[in-house]
Amino acid sequence: MNFVLDPPLTAALRDQIVDLWVDATNAGGAVGFVGPVTAEDVRPLAEETFAGVTDGPDRLLIATDRGRLVALLFVVDNRFALKAHWRILKRVMVLPGSQGRGYGAGLMRRAAEAGREMGLAGLQVTLRDGHGLDAFYAKLGYRVVGRFPGALRVAADDDRDEVVMWLDLR
Numbered sequence: 001m002n003f004v005l006d007p008p009l010t011a012a013l014r015d016q017i018v019d020l021w022v023d024a025t026n027a028g029g030a031v032g033f034v035g036p037v038t039a040e041d042v043r044p045l046a047e048e049t050f051a052g053v054t055d056g057p058d059r060l061l062i063a064t065d066r067g068r069l070v071a072l073l074f075v076v077d078n079r080f081a082l083k084a085h086w087r088i089l090k091r092v093m094v095l096p097g098s099q100g101r102g103y104g105a106g107l108m109r110r111a112a113e114a115g116r117e118m119g120l121a122g123l124q125v126t127l128r129d130g131h132g133l134d135a136f137y138a139k140l141g142y143r144v145v146g147r148f149p150g151a152l153r154v155a156a157d158d159d160r161d162e163v164v165m166w167l168d169l170r
Helices: 011-026 039-054 103-117 133-139
Strands: 002-005 059-065 068-076 086-094 122-128 143-155 158-168
Touching: 002 103, 011 039, 011 068, 011 086, 039 068, 059 103, 068 103, 086 103, 103 122, 103 133, 122 133, 122 143, 133 143, 133 158
Parallel strands: 086 122
Antiparallel strands: 002 059, 059 068, 068 086, 122 158, 143 158
16 A cells, blocks of 8 residues: 555546545445435535645545555644644545455554644544444544534434544644
């Protein structure tokens, strides 16, 4: 597996990211949408997210395996001076069907290394409860620091907690 922080956001990479985003969402992933979605559904948010990377101050971390995009996340700046010492990891996604190969854990470990290289004090990740992701992140050193009960309405009769987790990099 190869990690690249701040790869050039070419048209081809943008399309690969949108495709992964669609596939992850449609496989049940909690990456900003509730499936089913199409590339046309995802592209507006993707382009807004790409602008944060190309125009700054956000960053993109990708993982490839034999040249194929298998995982990614965005390291998002808080855009607030009093929070400049930490970042939020957003849209953490792994190629559906490839869980268990270490892509996600490797990506998160590389994100922590990048955070330390950036001189950050910590990283936050927010997740949709009900997917077991809190246990995954806890194994990587993250701890739950907040929970918003029923904050995410994924269907008319399905409200999920939004869980905030923190990794101290100091």
